[in-house]
Amino acid sequence: xxxxxxxxxxxxxxxxxxxxxxxxxxxxxxxxxxxxxxxxxxxxxxxxxxxxxxxxxxxxxxxxxxxxxxxxxxxxxxxxxxxxxxxxxxxxxxxxxxxxxxxxxxxxxxxxxxxxxxxxxxxxxxxxxxxxxxxx
Amino acid sequence: xxxxxxxxxxxxxxxxxxxxxxxxxxxxxxxxxxxxxxxxxxxxxxxxxxxxxxxxxxxxxxxxxxxxxxxxxxxxxxxxxxxxxxxxxxxxxxxxxxxxxxxxxxxxxxxxxxxxxxxxxxxxxxxxxxxxxxxx
Numbered sequence: 029x030x031x032x033x034x035x036x037x038x039x040x041x042x043x044x045x046x047x048x049x050x051x052x053x054x055x056x057x058x059x060x061x062x063x064x065x066x067x068x069x070x071x072x073x074x075x076x077x078x079x080x081x082x083x084x085x086x087x088x089x090x091x092x093x094x095x096x097x098x099x100x101x102x103x104x105x106x107x108x109x110x111x112x113x114x115x116x117x118x119x120x121x122x123x124x125x126x127x128x129x130x131x132x133x134x135x136x137x138x139x140x141x142x143x144x145x146x147x148x149x150x151x152x153x154x155x156x157x158x159x160x161x162x163x164x
Numbered sequence: 165x166x167x168x169x170x171x172x173x174x175x176x177x178x179x180x181x182x183x184x185x186x187x188x189x190x191x192x193x194x195x196x197x198x199x200x201x202x203x204x205x206x207x208x209x210x211x212x213x214x215x216x217x218x219x220x221x222x223x224x225x226x227x228x229x230x231x232x233x234x235x236x237x238x239x240x241x242x243x244x245x246x247x248x249x250x251x252x253x254x255x256x257x258x259x260x261x262x263x264x265x266x267x268x269x270x271x272x273x274x275x276x277x278x279x280x281x282x283x284x285x286x287x288x289x290x291x292x293x294x295x296x297x298x299x300x
Binding site: 034035036037038039040041042043044091113116117120123124127128131132135136139 | 170171172173174175176177178179180227249252253256259260263264267268271272275
């Protein structure tokens with residue numbers, strides 16, 4: 029293991045009242061923000077339109093304010109726009125994620141530093157599991 | 165939303181080199197620790213023995229030291245025991261999780277506090293999504 033070894037953290041936040049936010053919904057909001065279109069965001073993420081719409085509907089149920097609003101008319105013929113409230117949700121989620129990542133880096137660095145043995149040596153160290161655990 | 169509203173966070177940590185730790189593997193280690201048996205831990209968690217064994221094998225590949233060792237003989241006829249290294253992994257994971265949860269509580273409190281409108285009012289606020297977004 030090199031010093032460049034880093035932890036990547038995925039965080040899912042569930043609230044008592046039912047709503048939840050994870051990497052999928054947050055990525056959807058970010059793609060709506062950049063494309064101004066739910067269809068385009070769905071395509072970007074390889075989701076069906078229905079799936080994307082449902083994720084968005086979940087989010088709009090989760091909070092007291094809408095995270096995305098539809099826009100009608102205009103040069104581009106309408107679309108979906110993230111609201112300032114929705115943008116705040118994204119920013120705070122990314123903040124929590126970053127803090128968790130820093131904590132993971134900090135707390136696992138010492139444990140991961142033990143790594144670096146060759147695969148052969150690691151094979152030896154792992155021997156206990158090479159025995160069948162059946163019935164253990 | 166009441167003041168008792170809290171965030172529950174699930175964290176998955178992926179390391180550059182491939183290993184990953186999430187709620188499932190950590191719960192497995194904790195159940196092995198309390199039962200001294202992989203079969204029992206699998207039953208507790210509603211996993212097949214094969215699935216539990218594979219999760220454990222992943223973990224023993226992930227780090228340079230084994231997280232669980234088999235014990236043969238003795239009054240209970242052997243079993244699986246978490247190693248001190250494995251216990252350290254669990255403790256640090258729970259620490260990272262707790263930090264993420266505190267951060268989520270802190271960062272979302274203000275946003276969630278907006279909640280508390282009646283379902284009727286929330287229905288109104290959500291109106292933008294009630295319109296079909298098809299083609300947006």
